[in-house]
Amino acid sequence: MAAEINKDLLLKMYRTMQTVRQTEERLRDLFKEGKVPGFLHVSIGEEATSTGVCAALTDKDYITSTHRGHGHLIAKGGNLKPLVAEIFGKRTGYCKGKGGSMHIADFSIGMLGANGIVGAGLPIATGAAMAAKIRGSGEVAVCFFGDGASNEGTFHESLNLAGIWKLPVVYVCENNLYGEFSSGKDVTAVRDIADRARGHDMPGVIINGNDVVEVYETTVQAVERARRGEGPTLLECKTYRWEGHVVGEEAFLGKDAYRSKEEVDDWKLRCPIVSFEKRFLANNMFTQTEFDTIKAEIKREIDEAVAFAIESPMPDPEEALEDMFAAA
Amino acid sequence: MGDITYIQAINQALKEELRRDPRTFLIGIDVRLGIFGATVGLADEFGHERIRNAPISEAGYTGAGVGAAMAGMRPIVEIEFASFFYCAWDQVCNQAAKLRYMSGGQADLPITFRTVYGALGQAAAQHSETVYGQFLSVPGLKIVVPSGPYDMKGLLKSAIRDNNPVLVFEHMGLGRSKEAVPEEEYIIPLGKGAVKREGKDVTVVAIGIMVSKALAAAKMLEKDGVSVEVVDPRTLVPLDEEMILNSVAKTHKVLIVDEGHLRGGAAADIAAIIADKGFDYLDGPIKRLAAPDVPVPFSPPMEQFVVPSNEKIVGAVKELVG
Numbered sequence: 001m002a003a004e005i006n007k008d009l010l011l012k013m014y015r016t017m018q019t020v021r022q023t024e025e026r027l028r029d030l031f032k033e034g035k036v037p038g039f040l041h042v043s044i045g046e047e048a049t050s051t052g053v054c055a056a057l058t059d060k061d062y063i064t065s066t067h068r069g070h071g072h073l074i075a076k077g078g079n080l081k082p083l084v085a086e087i088f089g090k091r092t093g094y095c096k097g098k099g100g101s102m103h104i105a106d107f108s109i110g111m112l113g114a115n116g117i118v119g120a121g122l123p124i125a126t127g128a129a130m131a132a133k134i135r136g137s138g139e140v141a142v143c144f145f146g147d148g149a150s151n152e153g154t155f156h157e158s159l160n161l162a163g164i165w166k167l168p169v170v171y172v173c174e175n176n177l178y179g180e181f182s183s184g185k186d187v188t189a190v191r192d193i194a195d196r197a198r199g200h201d202m203p204g205v206i207i208n209g210n211d212v213v214e215v216y217e218t219t220v221q222a223v224e225r226a227r228r229g230e231g232p233t234l235l236e237c238k239t240y241r242w243e244g245h246v247v248g249e250e251a252f253l254g255k256d257a258y259r260s261k262e263e264v265d266d267w268k269l270r271c272p273i274v275s276f277e278k279r280f281l282a283n284n285m286f287t288q289t290e291f292d293t294i295k296a297e298i299k300r301e302i303d304e305a306v307a308f309a310i311e312s313p314m315p316d317p318e319e320a321l322e323d324m325f326a327a328a
Numbered sequence: 329m330g331d332i333t334y335i336q337a338i339n340q341a342l343k344e345e346l347r348r349d350p351r352t353f354l355i356g357i358d359v360r361l362g363i364f365g366a367t368v369g370l371a372d373e374f375g376h377e378r379i380r381n382a383p384i385s386e387a388g389y390t391g392a393g394v395g396a397a398m399a400g401m402r403p404i405v406e407i408e409f410a411s412f413f414y415c416a417w418d419q420v421c422n423q424a425a426k427l428r429y430m431s432g433g434q435a436d437l438p439i440t441f442r443t444v445y446g447a448l449g450q451a452a453a454q455h456s457e458t459v460y461g462q463f464l465s466v467p468g469l470k471i472v473v474p475s476g477p478y479d480m481k482g483l484l485k486s487a488i489r490d491n492n493p494v495l496v497f498e499h500m501g502l503g504r505s506k507e508a509v510p511e512e513e514y515i516i517p518l519g520k521g522a523v524k525r526e527g528k529d530v531t532v533v534a535i536g537i538m539v540s541k542a543l544a545a546a547k548m549l550e551k552d553g554v555s556v557e558v559v560d561p562r563t564l565v566p567l568d569e570e571m572i573l574n575s576v577a578k579t580h581k582v583l584i585v586d587e588g589h590l591r592g593g594a595a596a597d598i599a600a601i602i603a604d605k606g607f608d609y610l611d612g613p614i615k616r617l618a619a620p621d622v623p624v625p626f627s628p629p630m631e632q633f634v635v636p637s638n639e640k641i642v643g644a645v646k647e648l649v650g
Contacts, residue, residue: 037449037450037626037627037628038449038450038451038452038626039450039451089450089626089627089628090627091627095626097625097626097627097630098452098453098623098625098626098627098630099452099453099626100450100452100626100627102452102454102455103452103453103454103626115454116411116452116453116454116455117411117412117414117415117454118384119384119415148383148384149384151383151384151385151388152384152385152415153385153387153388179383179384180357180358180384181358181361181363182357182358182381182383186381187381187382187383187384188383252363252364252365253361253363257361258361314627314628314629315625315627315629315630316629317629317630317632317633318633319625319630320620320622320625320630320631320633320634321620321622324621324622
């Protein structure tokens with residue numbers, strides 16, 4: 001299986017996972033130093049899902065994201081400088097400081113936005129797929145959403161629409177076992193979100209969300225199915241978020257308020273990056289030096305992006321009045 | 329009398345009403361943990377049937393509250409952030425607001441909705457909206473916007489005891505503000521506002537967190553010889569029109585301060601009522617200080633630009649008094 005994926009692609013995926021990991025760690029640290037306004041939702045631990053899925057897409061394909069969208073943006077091909085600048089609220093950010101972390105977007109590469117409303121991305125991705133179908137232009141839309149979002153009405157409405165119209169959409173559930181501070185066990189009637197696909201007459205596939213190769217290969221199949229006009233697929237990536245719902249939540253919830261240290265530590269042992277490194281060092285596909293070189297390059301890129309963000313100006317207050325309506 | 333915080337006021341009101349009436353129960357996202365502190369400890373005392381963590385499915389659990397109300401219970405439904413009301417719009421506006429009326433008075437809807445509103449500080453547009461203004465044009469809903477701990481406790485208890493849908497808007501910018509409250513139980517009836525500061529030169533009608541900003545502005549203006557009367561309607565529906573009109577009759581000048589938007593919000597609504605019923609009292613046009621008609625931006629300087637501040641209130645009053 002892995003032999004069919006070329007070495008270049010594997011290394012590219014490694015680079016993407018490392019970029020997501022290191023960027024999210026840096027943002028987390030900056031937040032804890034009080035340098036980031038508002039709230040921050042980081043995806044540390046979930047790098048294989050964003051990376052593996054987006055590696056199967058082109059720039060023309062669409063994705064919608066969640067409130068935890070930095071990884072999706074990076075994996076889709078976004079740039080670190082306007083990402084970090086946006087999170088700092090600077091005028092040079094992707095959204096000119098209007099949106100911040102939860103609303104990060106790069107429409108030029110089909111990244112239709114992170115979203116603050118749980119479940120909002122589902123109909124939006126469905127609609128992007130509908131547009132592609134009407135035009136016959138061949139794009140596929142991918143919706144990233146969480147296990148929590150699969151309990152929203154919009155999930156069921158969207159899957160039904162995609163089913164009746166055979167829309168070229170892939171629904172990717174990042175099941176990290178929690179919706180905000182509630183365990184899926186208490187708020188979701190099914191254990192496997194993929195089971196819900198049957199109720200909407202589409203394939204539902206469970207994947208180890210921490211294995212980037214498995215995520216990639218499964219997504220390729222779903223994307224090809226969509227492009228052939230055969231309709232939607234639901235992929236459920238089992239994964240885990242190391243940092244919790246928001247960075248700094250211990251401050252108002254207390255320590256281990258809803259997740260045990262044992263559970264967190266257990267999932268950290270299944271790190272998507274460490275397991276990738278072990279696997280491809282063991283079979284001599286790559287060397288430690290190659291990995292270390294990439295890590296060092298990424299660190300420099302992040303340093304530059306943070307410096308760019310810090311040096312960038314804040315918007316003028318009156319810019320609040322701009323970007324309301326497009327020219328009629 | 330002891331001092332309690334705004335968040336403690338919410339917690340105490342909820343505890344007292346949950347103890348008082350076994351038909352009351354609380355449902356919302358993560359209400360057992362209570363992320364803002366308002367519902368902390370309730371699950372320990374009242375158990376998991378009456379303190380329910382809902383999945384993230386606002387239309388579903390809000391509608392379930394509507395159904396439970398019509399089936400004889402008294403639900404307290406928490407919407408985590410006011411902007412999420414939009415996800416539950418049908419159940420609040422088409423169902424809770426209208427079912428009693430459409431059934432010719434058969435349906436009882438003793439349901440309370442509680443939510444956190446307003447700009448918390450760089451939470452961006454989908455977590456910072458005021459929203460209560462939207463409900464003014466949906467007849468059938470009562471709207472409560474308490475401005476401090478004392479009012480919060482008394483008004484929330486009233487809201488829960490009211491046999492109609494009541495929406496209570498909590499601002500976490502007031503979360504740690506403290507005020508003395510009586511040891512004995514007390515209620516503030518809905519529809520009864522309060523003059524929070526007496527004055528003679530200008531009336532400032534302020535909503536919710538804007539009351540404390542207006543009071544701060546009034547202190548600054550006093551140094552410049554301007555005497556500001558700050559009136560707090562406490563509830564937008566029912567509205568204490570008499571209190572507002574009496575004040576305008578006294579001062580002849582009025583500024584309305586609201587965190588909501590200029591178009592179609594609480595300030596516009598109150599201005600129209602004053603123009604209609606208090607025109608003869610006025611020496612000049614009614615002024616509104618509210619958010620410009622843009623979504624709340626993320627970045628601090630832009631966010632500060634759209635939210636009325638103490639200084640902006642001072643400026644607006646000075647313009648009024650000339």
